[in-house]
Amino acid sequence: MNDTVIGVIGGSGIYEIEGLEGSEWVAVDTPWGEPSDRILTGSLNGVRMAFLPRHGRGHVHSPTTVPYRANIDALKRLGVTDVVSVSACGSFREEMAPGDFVIVDQFIDRTFAREKSFFGTGCVAHVSVAHPTCARLGAVAAEAAEAAGAKVHRGGTYLAMEGPQFSTLAESRMYREVWGCDVIGMTNMPEAKLAREAELCYASVAMITDYDSWHPDHGEVDVSEIIRTLMGNAEKGRALAAGLPGRLSGERAACGQGCDRALDHAILTRPEARDPEFVAKLDAVAGRVL
């Protein structure tokens, strides 16, 4: 099997990680355009790591304009096998309080203005996202977060909204009371779907920053409050990332859930009917099966 290479996608307020040996910001070209930023590569405890700030350093990209396909392709191109995404999220649950971490395991995707697949005309594929996150990697992220001193909730449903505005009160109540969601954010979709198409194990750590707008005892969502909470959590976020390599062995066994073989039976277009130019763009994400 391949060696483990850990990718960390840092969300709002997380624009770099510290302590990587031999660290270097590298530019990666992809057939899907430029990623959000250069990618910080290096190693920790002998395990290679790659860190990508989702919104770019300086927070340049909005949730809608984050180049999700380029980001996932670039990580895959660098040899990443396991992606841990860290995101600021609102909470729909009293007990999931600001400052807590939630290991997300389900999503409801309400985004509508983003490219959601690497595949399309010339090479059609359908992967399953019934279980959109990797349970093994999520458990590792939970352990690392707990060791970093965070209160961790294992499991939660993330409502992915388009944004950039926060939800109305009626939406917030519907997501919470009718749809049974636990947290809300603007970026984990299509990121998780694309990671699955690229056969990457993907775990999502939601750092709770606010109670969205439903909570009668809390005011409306406010970016400065979100950033204040994130800054208060920055040390735990860094320790979480630093705790990953020690918990993932260098040599990688096949994923028990099959994340790394998601394309085995997914491609529908017959080989002779595929568009060679389009197929060439899939070299990194689907080269294993094309």
Ligand SMILES: CSC[C@H]1O[C@H](OP(=O)(O)O)[C@H](O)[C@@H]1O
């Ligand atoms: C800073 S408030 C809203 C912003 O924060 C979250 O970003 P990320 O998921 O990258 O941490 C949320 O999804 C919005 O994009």
Ligand SMILES: Nc1ncnc2[nH]cnc12
């Ligand atoms: N309440 C909220 N809604 C959407 N994205 C968020 N990111 C942080 N808090 C959020």
